[in-house]
Amino acid sequence: MVRPSSDIWQLFDIEKTDKKSKAVCKFCCFKYAFPNATRMTNHILNQCSKCPLEIKQTYGNEIQSSSKSSTSEEKESNKDILLEALEDTSLP
Numbered sequence: 001m002v003r004p005s006s007d008i009w010q011l012f013d014i015e016k017t018d019k020k021s022k023a024v025c026k027f028c029c030f031k032y033a034f035p036n037a038t039r040m041t042n043h044i045l046n047q048c049s050k051c052p053l054e055i056k057q058t059y060g061n062e063i064q065s066s067s068k069s070s071t072s073e074e075k076e077s078n079k080d081i082l083l084e085a086l087e088d089t090s091l092p
Contacts, residue, residue: 006037007079008059010086011044011051027051054085 012023012035023035027050030043044051045060058081 006041007082008037008040008044010083011055011059012040025051052085055082058082058085 009023011026012032013026014035015022015024015031020033021035023032023040024030025040025043025048028048030048032039032043041059045056
């Protein structure tokens with residue numbers, strides 16, 4: 001598996017079986033047999049009912065700012081906010 005480049009991967013665990021890897025949502029345990037950052041982002045923002053609102057808002061803001069060609073400092077700030085929200089959230 002190629003090294004994940006999107007921060008969304010921090011919200012998923014990687015489950016390796018034989019030669020395949022699956023991404024598993026840390027909140028609802030939904031599995032993606034063919035992990036893809038775009039689908040995983042859609043899952044967190046629109047489908048996962050167990051994902052805390054603060055994480056959805058933080059990640060949604062990161063998506064909006066990255067589409068506006070944000071600076072690397074803004075992206076790092078959003079990443080820090082996302083990590084802090086994830087740490088403050090109790091997972092199942």
